Amino acid sequence: MFMKTLYTPGVAHLSYIFGDGGQASVIDPRRDVNEYLEIAHRSGAKITHIFETHRNEDYVIGSLELARRTGAEIYHGSQLDFQYGNPVNEGDEFQLGNVKLSILHTPGHTMESISIVYSDLTFSDDPLGIFTGDALFIGDVGRTDFYPDRAEEVSGMLYDSIFQKILPLGEHVLLWPAHGAGSVCGSGIAERNFSTLGYERKHNPVLQKTDREEFIRFKVNEEHFQPPYFRQMEKYNLEGAPRLDQLPIPKPLSSDEFARAADGGMLVVDIRSTEAYAGAHVPKSFSLPLDMLPAFAGMFLAYDQPLGLIVEDYSQIEDAVRGLTRIGYDQVDGFLAGGLHAWETSGRGYDRIEAIHITDLEQRIDDGDGFTLLDARSKEEFESGHLRTAVQVYLGDLPSKLEQIPRRRPITTFCETGERATIAAAFLRRQGMERVEVCLGSMSACSHVACQVIIGD
Amino acid sequence: MFMKTLYTPGVAHLSYIFGDGGQASVIDPRRDVNEYLEIAHRSGAKITHIFETHRNEDYVIGSLELARRTGAEIYHGSQLDFQYGNPVNEGDEFQLGNVKLSILHTPGHTMESISIVYSDLTFSDDPLGIFTGDALFIGDVGRTDFYPDRAEEVSGMLYDSIFQKILPLGEHVLLWPAHGAGSVCGSGIAERNFSTLGYERKHNPVLQKTDREEFIRFKVNEEHFQPPYFRQMEKYNLEGAPRLDQLPIPKPLSSDEFARAADGGMLVVDIRSTEAYAGAHVPKSFSLPLDMLPAFAGMFLAYDQPLGLIVEDYSQIEDAVRGLTRIGYDQVDGFLAGGLHAWETSGRGYDRIEAIHITDLEQRIDDGDGFTLLDARSKEEFESGHLRTAVQVYLGDLPSKLEQIPRRRPITTFCETGERATIAAAFLRRQGMERVEVCLGSMSACSHVACQVIIGD
Amino acid sequence: MFMKTLYTPGVAHLSYIFGDGGQASVIDPRRDVNEYLEIAHRSGAKITHIFETHRNEDYVIGSLELARRTGAEIYHGSQLDFQYGNPVNEGDEFQLGNVKLSILHTPGHTMESISIVYSDLTFSDDPLGIFTGDALFIGDVGRTDFYPDRAEEVSGMLYDSIFQKILPLGEHVLLWPAHGAGSVCGSGIAERNFSTLGYERKHNPVLQKTDREEFIRFKVNEEHFQPPYFRQMEKYNLEGAPRLDQLPIPKPLSSDEFARAADGGMLVVDIRSTEAYAGAHVPKSFSLPLDMLPAFAGMFLAYDQPLGLIVEDYSQIEDAVRGLTRIGYDQVDGFLAGGLHAWETSGRGYDRIEAIHITDLEQRIDDGDGFTLLDARSKEEFESGHLRTAVQVYLGDLPSKLEQIPRRRPITTFCETGERATIAAAFLRRQGMERVEVCLGSMSACSHVACQVIIGD
């Protein structure tokens, strides 16, 4: 009897592989499935069951990929018209060795969402844990904004799923959700990945709204960001994503070839650190540091244009491609051979972004300089404390709210630490705004020097 | 806020590293501490607190090693005269970022055993999990046989620790013990490493003995194996083990050098598979397959003789040395360069062990051949089903009960799968018994063919 | 300016990647091409030229695979009707940065064989090294037995290629051939992989035959082993091998599934050590230890039957599959999950092979026991020293000369160290000969004990 949790950074996705008696099951596999195969082999088990807790919208699910390589069966809820796999319904049971799995239909986040109850028959038929998908998180509950015209109805469904089906399983039951902190699927998710139904019932803030109407009102009024790439994910996860025979192999491109490809429509994605980007970068390139790539690529990059990478070292390419294919960007054509150094020595022009220290920024605000201070954090973050004169536009909203930003004035971008600010600055520069500076350190730095902060709107 | 469980196979030891706000803590570190350092670094945290739930007797604890490389403080119970670290008492509290740790004194297994309660202050002061050391396991409780003259007293202490202190924390509390299945510290430990206090209260068989006297009676009557190496571990873990500047570097030895060293007292430890050992081996060598090495080395190998390894391939040496130093065998002098193949081509003599299939073994029993069928499993395993005429001597007891085995008759060794049987066979051959065969497959094979099995004594 | 030699064990193949000025070239790539891509990337170079020194017959060439992933052009001799690539002719020149390559047509081994002369223009146009393919090896020259009816003609061609074209380049020229010691392409190849034309002219035994007629006579009288798999290689290397999108993924098979598949025609290939095979193995399985797999698989395994592996540990599977695809075995269906241990515990029968020590074997010869002593070494090895009564049949000839071996008498197999003897023993057992023993240590052991050896026929 073994279980391993795989955490996928960027999309903050949690998938689970477990098994007993030579069989193994995977809950919500990611698209690059080698790690599941390795764990199964090392555990002497064969993957026979794949469960999808729901049709995901924030990453490409790897069920088909994994099934193709193992012969396992795929199972998901029955209320959606999937083009692959088998429907399951409340009460269906599965057994792997001494592990018993029972299906609960727990709609709300999506109509066909299921939760999967885990029992260890060695000891008892009693539930020991539950995979809740996007119904119940640690510290939060799932989004209910995907059916805007049925907002109250689906919020009520989620209430019933949680309060009528999940929580009654017992205080002692382990909670295994599909996402951790940082996911776009819930803003209040705890940083830790372990909890129980008893702990959540007592301390999950949303579960304190035990009144059904209050719960619904709260959910209906929530604001969630729907990145444009969700639509592509939904399509893939309903119809099945393209077969991923192997990660695409980006070709090394000389500075000349790279420049030509960029002229021809290849989007230039610079995955180096914010400091390196600030120091020198290819004009008009996107800044998407490697560890932020899966979280933010879907907000800026079109699916129908090939991508070209600029990396710090060769080993990053594999990670970048893996991160991109996880959200459906399968066409990474190449990378700048020799890195930015090669670009510089080729005599081509490079751009830089000025960084401004928080102390100087405060001075500038005091001086009333005619500039826009653009805070790229979410509304919640902004309201928990921001600088005077700051204008809040969430990073992901930038492409659609561009016209709200005055083009004539200089801009200083700002966020929590400076990373999202750099991504924003790069994007604005790409949009033709020349005078953009970034505040490295941003709000975090603020808390270590004596800053004047406004709480609230 | 992060947590990672490190499982050490062989000794079935669970240690934990977790942290928040740039600080990290380790519970019961093992001796090779690199993995803790890596996890801490990757999490951007500094290890500042090391807790020992109790003075361990089954492996060398790595607290001093880890403290030396991080500057962290070591904490353990105050009822033992440790030669390093700091004593803590019930009620003591520690904080790392938003993680609060509170000490419970939970004696019984040892006098100074502590449990450590974990709260996530982001949500509440309420307990979320507990590190119970060897007080409470998943599916079992700790041994209470280390103070034979105070058996009832310490069993009562353990009852109070569990029922008065641990379980009252709440059904919803996560359980993080110090050992998993296969540990010599508890025979009924569950195979899985996740549970809650609520689940255990309901389904842990020992916790069903809610009557104090009944619990004590049960514990006092338990039989536990105390391997001879425990004494060395206790000494190390009280006084501090030798500084492990780096794993010892066994030298490659030619067949000639290896043979000479063996003549001079080096113990020859063959860590290849049972099949390879059966096929050909150096005369008088121990058979201790790599994955069984940490669990069984302490039963056979003296601490004052150097060891020489025979391996399948070079990469196994590092694992073997790591496994051995975890239980205090620091003097691995060398390995047979070129493996057994080199030994064979050097013209030296090699031995083999005959394997006998279960079907033939049954026939032999039917025929009443004058041979000893030695079952090297534990009493519990034996009584759950064994072959006719089989004599049970637990593998670990073999060195001390050797005189019980008739030297003149042929012997067939037997166990659950054939591995322990091979270890036993090799040991008996080393002791001068020539006619020893092993039943590969053993009891497991039995269950797939029509075997005649006796349940009970 | 960089160069790296890649050595492929088993087929003892040498390929070369080198480059300058951002370009790289590969000589005779193997089929798994990732390592070339990595080296090129790390060197900041793009692979633009692939050369095949000749149509290989002993392994699948990776030119198409590499071209597909890099866009490089493929070049080979013009006297064969290749279905891909570009023909080159004597005098053709290529330049990569300061590296100049010039083509020599050097037929003999095959009609379209080329050699490629390397000059470093930074210093001079003078030749610095030469890639000779299978024309000239270190310590030997290429085989000339592929055109049996034109034996004298092609041997003369080889003489002219070496003495008229290659050696005249100068004493100082570095020699980079396509094979090292152990290749089926030449029996006298030196163990080391470095030499110069000057050293070879003086010390290569075959090059001492400076008289054209003497050289031809010598070559015509040579005996070479032509393994059956050569035909498959020739076809692949002329037409292009199937696209190797990725190494096939063998599935884990339970003992039941494995046994069923074997009954259905899957060939069982045991890649564990000879000792492990001797200790216990699946009846009728082939013994092909991992390090001998690429060298001997082609002598025993049919191309139209799927393969099933038995391995020591999971990590060997990747190596085994790579080794097999290098010689065109693309259909590895699965592996025995849990290894032989799982087979044993499933209750299925297993076989063993008795090993006999050289001393006992000599005694048996002295006693005149009615048994066949089968020496599986080559004729040259046999004649350099063998035991009395031994019968020589080269391992690779065993399938075709089976009828020469008396089926009724017990057989003891013998070779240089015991490995090929074990492969032979397994094969004979598979062919229904039950009483087969193997002499582990074989001739090597012989040299360390006082053995009676016969030199010559």
Add this chain to the structure above:
Amino acid sequence: MFMKTLYTPGVAHLSYIFGDGGQASVIDPRRDVNEYLEIAHRSGAKITHIFETHRNEDYVIGSLELARRTGAEIYHGSQLDFQYGNPVNEGDEFQLGNVKLSILHTPGHTMESISIVYSDLTFSDDPLGIFTGDALFIGDVGRTDFYPDRAEEVSGMLYDSIFQKILPLGEHVLLWPAHGAGSVCGSGIAERNFSTLGYERKHNPVLQKTDREEFIRFKVNEEHFQPPYFRQMEKYNLEGAPRLDQLPIPKPLSSDEFARAADGGMLVVDIRSTEAYAGAHVPKSFSLPLDMLPAFAGMFLAYDQPLGLIVEDYSQIEDAVRGLTRIGYDQVDGFLAGGLHAWETSGRGYDRIEAIHITDLEQRIDDGDGFTLLDARSKEEFESGHLRTAVQVYLGDLPSKLEQIPRRRPITTFCETGERATIAAAFLRRQGMERVEVCLGSMSACSHVACQVIIGD
């Protein structure tokens, strides 16, 4: 018979491990010796002989380290008073299997320099290759500037060593020197690492000076840079370097701890890319990008101050520490936990360096702006082409020639590609010169745009 060349970047050092018959020898080992041990083990060989071609001055030799872990003997020339190892003299011979090694005394670079002739007795006693240490390189010969008062004498010695002893071995002999291109031990060394005595005799520019007097005159007039760290290396390599039980373990330091340590004398070494350093860096930190660290650390860093690293990611630490210990920097106290990002979010101040494009730089020269254009390349590089108004001060000379640079004027640093220019800029800033800019791309960029270049002085 095997041989492997280990290339150590930065110091451009070549060491060799080879062997036969179960024995192995290493020529000029580096200080981190694990790779030799691995190669030996994989080759089934035991390292028994270590040769030092001479007392090295540019890196710490690993002979003692390797001897301690293998028991091998160390051999070096007899004309220096080494505090360890065994002296050898011309004519001494050693044999490992079929490899014969013969010692030649080849003084000139140092008094006790030896060369080691390699013969393969399988074929002949004739020399096949030669390890020449720093006597003869590929494309150059060794420095003779270490005995300034005996300059002519030692240059003559080198002439005799090469022309009387080495070259007469024959055109066909392979050349294995101790350094490749980029070493401070020779400026004209070829980029490739393979050659023969015959090729060098014809094409090595220095060997064209066949007249003894002309050769001496040429050598005496050569200018070589002697980095300050040479003295430490000489001491270590004569007396034996401190035992390297394991690479030092730098501790993670918070921004506060890091800043405090820096105030207390810890030298801050930023090993990130030049672009990242330009984008933002800790004030007064050294810029020494990881791949340039071993080559340039010795020019700037004191041996008696601890070092603190700033890295891009955690995995670089191990490489950096290895590179530093190779040149005797054993005291790396810590690294900035969380990298520069942590520094920024801590609110501390950071500096930046402006980059200027070559086109703008040319304009600035045209405009006659009052600034210093500092070219940090060597004299040879400078004279092969430089910008107008540029002042040449070699990067390594910067510390000692600081007073030559006007402190009042703005400075633009320049080199071949921009890397050394950034190191120079960082150093100047550290020395209190505030207005320093760097030309990323430098001379290389120049060659791709229409630049006005001056050849010569």
